[in-house]
Amino acid sequence: MAADHNHWLRRRGELSRNGWESFVDASEPGWQHTGLRVAELAAGDELALPGAGTEAMVVPLAGSFTVTHDGAQGAATTELTGRASVFDGATGVLYLGASSTGTLTGRGRVAVATSPTDEDRPSRYLAASETPVELRGAGQSSRQVHNFGVPGALDAVRLIVCEVVTPAGNWSSYPPHKHDEAIPGHESRLEEIYYFEAATERGREAAGEPFGLFSAYSSAAGEVEIDGLVHSGDIALVPFGYHGPAVAAPGYDLYYLNVMAGPDPERAWLISDDPAHAWVRGTWAGQAVDPRLPYSSEKEGPR
Numbered sequence: 001m002a003a004d005h006n007h008w009l010r011r012r013g014e015l016s017r018n019g020w021e022s023f024v025d026a027s028e029p030g031w032q033h034t035g036l037r038v039a040e041l042a043a044g045d046e047l048a049l050p051g052a053g054t055e056a057m058v059v060p061l062a063g064s065f066t067v068t069h070d071g072a073q074g075a076a077t078t079e080l081t082g083r084a085s086v087f088d089g090a091t092g093v094l095y096l097g098a099s100s101t102g103t104l105t106g107r108g109r110v111a112v113a114t115s116p117t118d119e120d121r122p123s124r125y126l127a128a129s130e131t132p133v134e135l136r137g138a139g140q141s142s143r144q145v146h147n148f149g150v151p152g153a154l155d156a157v158r159l160i161v162c163e164v165v166t167p168a169g170n171w172s173s174y175p176p177h178k179h180d181e182a183i184p185g186h187e188s189r190l191e192e193i194y195y196f197e198a199a200t201e202r203g204r205e206a207a208g209e210p211f212g213l214f215s216a217y218s219s220a221a222g223e224v225e226i227d228g229l230v231h232s233g234d235i236a237l238v239p240f241g242y243h244g245p246a247v248a249a250p251g252y253d254l255y256y257l258n259v260m261a262g263p264d265p266e267r268a269w270l271i272s273d274d275p276a277h278a279w280v281r282g283t284w285a286g287q288a289v290d291p292r293l294p295y296s297s298e299k300e301g302p303r
């Protein structure tokens with residue numbers, strides 16, 4: 001597909017379907033390996049989760065949820081106590097293997113990351129306390145990563161899921177990088193979905209609509225161009241190419257959920273930095289991690 005300026009940046013509600021505020025799957029032209037569903041639930045609402053042939057991860061964004069599910073391990077009900085917002089630390093999540101079906105109820109915002117597969121893995125609940133929390137980068141490239149759905153933390157077939165919190169004024173997904181070539185031990189082929197939320201930074205009263213910036217550009221694998229403001233609920237689809245930075249504007253914290261999967265036989269997240277900007281990683285040496293991190297429910301403040 002030829003470059004289409006911001007074709008891959010979709011605004012909140014633009015992809016609504018079947019009661020979901022946003023719904024991404026292989027019906028999106030040029031898309032194959034990953035999916036995402038996002039919804040705002042009120043008391044009494046119920047949504048069907050992906051059926052057999054899809055592995056999935058339920059991620060509470062804000063609020064608490066109940067998942068009733070059935071699969072190779074039998075019927076079960078899992079309570080996800082969730083969190084106040086995506087800026088209040090890690091949350092418990094539920095991975096559902098490809099044999100599972102289920103329903104979702106509760107109150108708040110929730111995301112369901114998906115990838116099609118016929119191979120089954122055991123469903124698993126991961127508590128917030130089990131989530132590997134990484135403080136990545138340094139200085140103005142400091143960010144907080146919740147690695148609950150990456151290789152080593154979760155046994156899945158293809159699905160790789162994590163979330164990133166970037167404090168106001170900082171840069172993440174930087175240096176720009178790609179994962180669109182199969183180079184064993186160096187780079188893997190992965191589609192990627194970015195789901196964004198933004199909020200007024202801690203300690204400040206809201207004065208405008210929070211936003212961030214996101215960019216993606218072409219590589220030898222294909223032409224893509226994204227250069228835009230992102231607000232809560234927006235989604236960027238990255239089929240190939242270099243992507244980053246994701247920039248939290250001064251005054252506004254930025255969150256994104258990453259969903260990745262691809263055609264390679266090994267489930268691995270291996271990247272190549274843009275050679276023009278890879279040197280930036282070396283500047284982190286000797287810099288401290290941003291003292292505002294880590295964000296957790298214990299570090300509350302007005303928004």
